[in-house]
Amino acid sequence: MLTNTPREFAFTEQDFEKVRVMIYNYAGIALTPAKHDMVYGRLARRLRALGLRTFNEYLQVLERGDSKEFELFTNSLTTNLTSFFRESHHFPMLADHLKAARGSGVLNLWCSASSTGEEPYSMAITACEAFDTLRPPVHIIATDLDTGVLETARQGVYSADEVEKLENNRARRFFDRQPDGRYRAKQELRDLIVYRRVNLMEPNWPIRGPLDAIFCRNVMIYFDKPTQLKVLQRFAPLLKPDGLLFVGHSENLYHAADIFKLRSKTVYERVQGGAAATSTSPLRSGLR
Ligand SMILES: C[S@@+](CC[C@H](N)C(=O)[O-])C[C@H]1O[C@@H](n2cnc3c(N)ncnc32)[C@H](O)[C@@H]1O
Known part of the structure; x- marks a missing residue:
């Protein structure tokens, strides 16, 4: 919705519509008209940085195929809120799952919307505690669309x-205090995680199964139901038959009931012989 307040940059309904279509086609993020002001606020920073005066000019930069700017455009439109041990009931379940698989080689976990890293580090800490060692037999691939948050995650430095x-002496056990007072995840913890940029809409994910668990929390809320379903269809064949899918508190998989069934609060397991995709069919062709 347009407001009457004079704005620094001209931003028309047509401009909003173009942004909406671009980010939906590329990242699956479904912006409702209520996000008009949010989009203005986030992209205004890019216009200021580029010395532009209107959104129309900015959209022309994107349409000319400036890939670096397209990356920054995408990063601006993602919402990256996260925290350590968010939705804490998931972590004892993950610990039990890992302990039950003890002795079956390296266990593989995918954190598919890792944001600034608090979630994959929480998974890594859980694995260390489950096996009572800083070198548990666990490998975590942590991915996100946003290159800015991935860089923060790789650094592993937090306030x-x-x-x-953090409870249970975790600050001392898993972090090193930096001279500036912040904390960095210990090298052993960082070594458990590999970071990659992955757009969940891209046709080929660089992820190989079978996985013991996938965390896909608080990202599907930005997708519409058909997009969610396509992602879920591709998750299922990547999981071991007893693998677990962890989703966010406001996400439910009723529309994917033939693929995933509820194991416990917002934790799902595969329906054996369900309707999961067997190949990596493209979700949607990329914008560029
Ligand atoms: C609200 S954060 C959730 C972080 C974490 N999973 C949690 O629950 O605390 C959502 C994350 O999803 C990422 N994201 C949005 N669209 C994506 C896409 N198409 N592919 C991969 N990641 C995406 C955003 O960049 C953002 O970091």
Whole structure:
């Protein structure tokens, strides 16, 4: 919706519509008209950085195929809210799942919307605690669309506020205090995780199964139901038959009941012989 307040940059309904179509086609993110002001606020920073005066000019830059700017456009439109041990009931379940698989080689976990890293580090800490070692037989691939948050995750440096509120002596056991007062995840913890940029809409994910668990939390809320379903159809064959899918608190998989069934609060397992995709069929062709 357009507001009457004069704005620094001209932003018409047509401009919003173009942004909406671009980000939906590329990232599956479904922006409702209520996000008009949010889009303005986030992209205004890019216009300022480029010295542009209107969104129309900015959209022309994107339409000319400037791939670096397209990456920054995408990064601007993602919402990256996360925290350590968010939705904490998932982690004891993950620990039990890992312990039950003890002795069956390296266990593979995929964190498919890792944001700034708090989620994959929480998974890594859970694995260390489950096996009582800083070198558990666990490999985590952590992916996200947003290159900015992936860089933060790779660095593994967090504020004292975030780390010092961790329970069970975790700050001391899993982080090193930096001279500036912040904390960095210990090398052993960082070594458990590999980061990659993966757009869940891209036709070929660089992920090989069979996986013991997939975390896909608080990202499907940005997708419409058909897009969610296509992602879920591709998750299922990547999981071991007893593998687990962890989703966010406001995400339910009723529309994928022939693929995933509820194991426990927002934790799902595959329906054996269900309707999962067997190949990596493209979700949607990329914009560029
Ligand atoms: C709200 S955060 C959730 C972070 C974490 N999973 C959690 O629950 O705390 C959503 C993340 O999804 C990512 N994302 C959005 N669209 C995506 C896509 N198409 N492919 C991969 N990641 C995407 C965003 O960049 C963002 O970091």
